[in-house]
Amino acid sequence: MANFSKWLGAGLGWTFAGPIGGILGFVLGSFVDEFSESDLMDLNKKSGGQQSTQSGDFEISLLVLAAIVIKSDGSVDKRELDFVRSSFIGMYGKERANHAFKLFKGIIQNNKISTRQVCLQINRHMNHASRLQLLHFLFGVAKSDGMVTEKELNKINTIAGYLNINQYDFNSIKAMFYNEVDSSYKILEIDKTASDQEIKAAYRKMVKKYHPDKLRNLGEEHVKGGEEKFRQVQKAYEHIQKERGL
Template sequence: MSFSKWIGGALGWSFGGPIGAIIGVALGSIIDAMSNGNGDKFLGEGKRTKRTSYNTTQRPRTQSGDFEVSLLVLASIVIKADGKQDQRELDYVRQQFATMYGKERANHAFLLFKGISKQKVSKRQVCLQIKQMMDHASRLQLIHFLFGIAKADGIVTQDEEHEIHIMAGYLGINVRDYESIKAMFYNSSDNSYKVLEIEKGASVDEIKRAYRKMAKKYHPDRVIHLGEEHQKGAEEKFRQVQEAYEHLQKELKFN
């Protein structure tokens, strides 16, 4: 798969709005770099994806490519949050993309990421576009992935958490959902309660109801439209919900 074929066939609504502008600048730098090579024509191969207007009132179906580019843009913000680009975080992004999409597609993504990471990105504009165009379950998956990047070097710094918190707000993620995902990346005696979005001291019945609710919210089938590669990522959140529930079962001795 050539780079042009990947771009031409993978993306939908993310070609419009602020994200589209960011992609355009990144592609421009790539085209300039490759113009001295074999003359590959970008966007000239592969299945064309009809662009969706950024201002549409009807939310289009988010494609895998749209999610992929959204990850790259937001990841570039998180990685630079503490004033440096840690190689472990970059390796984490590459590894996750290779796991989800395969080595060749991951290489294409990183070629685009290099162009994105050189730009100054408006968190608000980008996140508001994603909020308008992407379903809630997919936005939760974005936040989970961003925390994974931040934790790749062993700790989520205050600056990184601050950036993710701001983006979560722009993405329309409520406080309880945000704290639930955040708790999956910190070690605390109260984490199991936070993951299940309940207060410490909740009754057994409340814990069971919370587990059923969260298992439904984080079920991998909620992002089935993004493709099998993203279901694998969603399985991690689902597993952590199960572990939180099992921890409370053992701690409080109930079945």
């Protein structure tokens, strides 16, 4: 249990406050018998009451929002759980992922999570690039069982709204998970009627927006995770170039 305590206390700041802190308290009190309320307070002290987003804050935010999306269609699909676990192993390594997934199983059991309150807390502390990365992860979770259901899509759209992610950014990330005729244009946040110059300008804009370096404050594990969005932008631009003979 000491290792679990050490993991949870490292790199966590603002997640111990507000609704997310309440969720952690519920999970620790219900599923981790060795933890007491005083233990949680000690962990909060270790975090130093940080207001800037740390790697651990982002990690817990991923778990909470993933749980909300997974339960949105009324069932918990093993393929979606496996996606969360494998993604965390890829980002954090097996030991840290095991700790995170132990916490995640507890979060899944909590039926009193307020999507709005959780998102408002995240929005207060997390920058735009990090919130876009959260959204990308949620689409990955929803698509991991083969398709994004209408209920999952609506829930992710609601989350995006609470996170102050505009519809252009939402549609851009959504298009990365749909194989549609105009997906490449949507990823670049531009219409098919755009001129070649407008497409080039849009590509440069999206490269800056989705550049993995914007996630460097969260740690190298998240820079790696952000590379997928960056590759999708490049792939979309290359597809349009080939289509137009640029």
